[in-house]
Amino acid sequence: MDKGQIRKVVIAGGGTAGWLAACALSHQFRERLDITLVESEQIGTVGVGESTVPPIRTFHRFLQIDEPDFLRAVAGTFKLSISFENWRRPGDRFIHPFGTTGQGTLACAFHHFWLDSLRRGMPSELGDFCLETLASRVDRFSLGEQSQVNYAYHFDAGLYARFLRSIAEGYGLKRVEGKIREVRQHADSGFVESLVLEDGQVLEGDLFIDCTGFRGLLIEQALHTGYEDWNNWLPSDRAVAVQTEPVGPPVPYTRAIAHEAGWRWHIPLQHRVGCGLVFSSRHMSDDEATAKLLRDVGAPPIRDPWLVPFRTGRRLKAWNRNVVSLGLASGFIEPLESTSIHLAISSVFRLIQLFPFDGIAPSLVDLFNDVSRSEMEHVRDFIILHYHANQRDEPMWKECREMELPESLDMRLRAWRERAHAWQGADELFRVDSWTHVLLGQGIMPGEHHPLARALSEQDMRRLLDSLRQPIERAVGQMPSQQEFIERYCKAPPAVWGARAPAAMA
Numbered sequence: 001m002d003k004g005q006i007r008k009v010v011i012a013g014g015g016t017a018g019w020l021a022a023c024a025l026s027h028q029f030r031e032r033l034d035i036t037l038v039e040s041e042q043i044g045t046v047g048v049g050e051s052t053v054p055p056i057r058t059f060h061r062f063l064q065i066d067e068p069d070f071l072r073a074v075a076g077t078f079k080l081s082i083s084f085e086n087w088r089r090p091g092d093r094f095i096h097p098f099g100t101t102g103q104g105t106l107a108c109a110f111h112h113f114w115l116d117s118l119r120r121g122m123p124s125e126l127g128d129f130c131l132e133t134l135a136s137r138v139d140r141f142s143l144g145e146q147s148q149v150n151y152a153y154h155f156d157a158g159l160y161a162r163f164l165r166s167i168a169e170g171y172g173l174k175r176v177e178g179k180i181r182e183v184r185q186h187a188d189s190g191f192v193e194s195l196v197l198e199d200g201q202v203l204e205g206d207l208f209i210d211c212t213g214f215r216g217l218l219i220e221q222a223l224h225t226g227y228e229d230w231n232n233w234l235p236s237d238r239a240v241a242v243q244t245e246p247v248g249p250p251v252p253y254t255r256a257i258a259h260e261a262g263w264r265w266h267i268p269l270q271h272r273v274g275c276g277l278v279f280s281s282r283h284m285s286d287d288e289a290t291a292k293l294l295r296d297v298g299a300p301p302i303r304d305p306w307l308v309p310f311r312t313g314r315r316l317k318a319w320n321r322n323v324v325s326l327g328l329a330s331g332f333i334e335p336l337e338s339t340s341i342h343l344a345i346s347s348v349f350r351l352i353q354l355f356p357f358d359g360i361a362p363s364l365v366d367l368f369n370d371v372s373r374s375e376m377e378h379v380r381d382f383i384i385l386h387y388h389a390n391q392r393d394e395p396m397w398k399e400c401r402e403m404e405l406p407e408s409l410d411m412r413l414r415a416w417r418e419r420a421h422a423w424q425g426a427d428e429l430f431r432v433d434s435w436t437h438v439l440l441g442q443g444i445m446p447g448e449h450h451p452l453a454r455a456l457s458e459q460d461m462r463r464l465l466d467s468l469r470q471p472i473e474r475a476v477g478q479m480p481s482q483q484e485f486i487e488r489y490c491k492a493p494p495a496v497w498g499a500r501a502p503a504a505m506a
Contacts, residue, residue: 006356007034010205012180012195012218014039016157017327017344018211019164020059024348026171027063032357037168038176038195038203050267050274051079051254051338052152053429054098059345063167071490073163074155075270077250078141078482080132082337086258087442089391094441095253096337098150099132101433102468108452110468111436112420115446116453117461124465126440130433131472140479141252143489152338154254154267154274159496176203180212183222191322192218207356210325214332219315219325226316227331233384233403234312235396236262236334240289241276241306244299249483256336257296260284260394264296265335270492272302278334283396310334318372319365324351331376336386339379342429346375371427378428381409382435389442413444420446 009025011018014037022037029035060070070076081097088094102110114126127133132150135141143149169175178197185192194204210218219225231237250268257264262279277293284292290305314331318324327344350371354364387400388409405413412435415421422435456464479485 004206004359006206006359007032008205009033009035009207009209010195010203011035011037011209011211013037013211013213013329014161014165014175015211015213015327016161016164016341017329018209019161019168020341020344021209021211021326021348021351022168022173023063023164023171024059024345024352026168026173028352029355030171030173034174035172036174036176036203036205038178038180038197040177040179042179050157050269051154051265051335053338053342054150054152055342055429056152056345059349065167068490070163071153071155071486072492073496074153074159075272075492075496076153076155076490077269077486078252079152079154079254080141080149081136081253083136083253083255084258084386084438084441085255086392087256087263087386087390090258094437095127095133095136096434096437096441097127097130097132097136098152099130099433100150101126101133101436102129105452108450109422109432109436111422111432111440112450112453113456113461113464115420115449116456117465120458120461122462122465124469126437129465129468129472131475134472134476135479136251136253138476139249139251139481140476141482141485142479143485144475144478151252154250154269156269156271156274176201180217183218185222189321190223192222206322207360208323209351210323210329211327213328214310216315216325216329218323219317219320219329223320223323225320225325227311227313228316229311229313230333230380231312233380233406234334234387235280235282235400236278237310237312238281238286238289239276239278239308239310239335240286240293241274241308242293242297242301243303244273244275244297244301246271246273247299249481250486252482254338258390258392259292259296260392261289261396263336264293266297270486271496273297273299276308276335278336280396283394314373314376317369318347319368322360324368330372333376333379333383336383337379337430339429343375343379347372375427375429377406377408378425378430381406381412382430382438384409385413385435385438386442389439389444391443416444416446418447420449 011021026035081095083095085093104110180195181198182196184194192208194202196202255266261283264277267274275297277289279289310332312334318330326347354368390397422432424432
């Protein structure tokens with residue numbers, strides 16, 4: 001154990017991950033830590049963001065952020081679900097909602113009852129029993145007390161980093177402008193001692209947080225931590241992004257539209273739309289991807305497209321010596337389910353809980369790394385499912401359908417196919433409902449389901465379904481459109497609309 005106390009924290013890199021860490025640490029530990037963030041405005045950020053998942057609201061409550069103020073500052077909109085289009089085959093569509101679907105029991109989840117209702121000749125869609133799905137279908141949104149809605153956000157990632165910066169600096173965090181020229185390490189331990197900037201300034205620290213993006217300036221270039229590549233399961237390795245003018249009111253969902261060599265995102269903000277094409281470079285060239293994106297977005301671009309190469313996988317250690325990596329520096333799972341910001345927030349909370357004030361204990365480092373690995377692998381498996389469960393004819397999709405799966409995912413698929421069993425571990429992001437909607441949406445029907453569902457009489461089954469569906473239909477019928485709700489709740493002023501900060505991947 002290193003006995004040195006941790007009092008000076010240096011965050012290398014800004015962007016979303018850097019400012020998330022800056023906000024959380026300065027909010028929680030401003031009385032105990034001296035925190036500095038160094039970034040250069042000359043270094044562009046990937047802008048991971050624009051589309052999020054519901055736990056971001058927990059992070060905002062932790063920071064005591066006022067939701068309307070936040071949404072006005074980032075030109076934000078609401079997100080109830082993801083619309084998956086053309087994934088099983090061209091022309092198909094299903095919705096992955098964030099809300100609870102139906103009502104089950106401890107032993108028997110609702111989808112078992114729904115499957116049994118189909119067996120009895122009672123046609124419906126699983127999404128009929130989820131408020132977020134029904135609201136997504138008709139582009140409505142509300143935060144009324146009568147209906148508890150589970151939602152996330154779409155926002156401008158550049159504006160979000162700026163918003164977080166204002167909060168962190170309000171807590172006393174020091175920001176230094178500059179490029180890092182050198183990482184100095186202790187000759188014996190290899191611990192990072194300081195960062196030397198191009199202007200000669202030296203930033204000393206006890207703990208360093210690497211938010212330098214894919215480069216991993218500290219965690220990889222200095223400490224040579226190593227990387228586990230997941231390209232054999234997730235074939236996409238590049239994205240081309242563009243921002244366009246809006247052509248209609250913003251819908252309350254992200255669109256993920258599959259194409260012959262990957263998929264395309266469509267994320268509506270108040271003032272523009274974030275679009276991008278994710279693709280496999282083995283199956284599509286950069287020029288082909290750019291041309292396809294501009295052809296398919298269906299709106300005038302407001303800036304030139306830009307290319308984002310990426311490598312799906314994870315750093316072998318998220319925490320190595322006295323360096324904790326966050327965001328892209330710790331690894332990257334492609335943006336299909338909008339998990340990048342969530343994983344950064346989750347890591348920051350984990351660091352707060354295990355913060356080494358009295359010195360870096362190897363046991364806590366090991367715990368941090370093990371939980372980080374498990375969390376990344378869970379998200380990875382869920383993303384692989386989308387690629388694997390397809391009936392498309394193109395070469396990339398055939399390869400995905402025929403590939404050997406991680407054992408952890410293969411086990412889940414066997415449990416589903418044999419007994420309709422979906423599982424959520426205590427620390428996993430994606431709930432049983434998430435797995436169920438994606439599995440069924442991509443056409444994987446189970447052979448059997450829970451026998452308890454068969455115990456209901458015909459009359460009780462109909463009564464159950466009606467009692468769940470009808471209140472949802474009434475609630476959605478009373479909701480305004482998302483545009484109407486935004487107008488009165490969180491309309492961004494024109495000054496925000498004019499500040500089009502770069503943003504890229506969902």
